[in-house]
Amino acid sequence: MDKSHLFKQAWVIAKATGKSFRIALVKAWSIYKLKKEMLKRKVKIAYEKKDGSLRYAMATMQTKFLGDIKGLRAPNPKVVTYYDLDSMAFRCFKAENLIQVY
Numbered sequence: 001m002d003k004s005h006l007f008k009q010a011w012v013i014a015k016a017t018g019k020s021f022r023i024a025l026v027k028a029w030s031i032y033k034l035k036k037e038m039l040k041r042k043v044k045i046a047y048e049k050k051d052g053s054l055r056y057a058m059a060t061m062q063t064k065f066l067g068d069i070k071g072l073r074a075p076n077p078k079v080v081t082y083y084d085l086d087s088m089a090f091r092c093f094k095a096e097n098l099i100q101v102y
Contacts, residue, residue: 006032009077013096016078027096031080034101035061038082044102045082047093054099058085 006028014024037043038061049055059082066083081092 005075005077009095012077016094016096024096027098030101031095031098034080034098037101038062042085046099046102047080048097048099049093055093057082057091059083060085 007025009031010021010025010028013019013027014021017024034043034045038059041062042058042060044056045059046054046056061083065085078095079092080095080098081090083089084091
């Protein structure tokens with residue numbers, strides 16, 4: 001992930017939440033760190049689902065868990081994609097809905 005993607009994500013978060021760009025940039029940096037950690041290890045995360053409930057997940061992007069991937073999409077600054085080790089499937093959530101990384 002490059003800096004331009006990071007700033008795009010921060011602007012998307014700022015626009016979606018109505019909060020200042022500074023606050024959105026802090027959230028974008030935490031997502032950047034989360035993505036780097038998911039490439040190295042399993043990470044427990046919490047985020048708010050569309051219906052308002054809280055979801056806890058063991059997330060990773062390590063290749064040993066992913067198996068064969070048929071196709072990759074271009075990165076979308078609006079969402080965070082991860083592989084859920086509990087349900088053994090890819091999932092995503094809106095970037096602004098990240099609550100905590102454990």
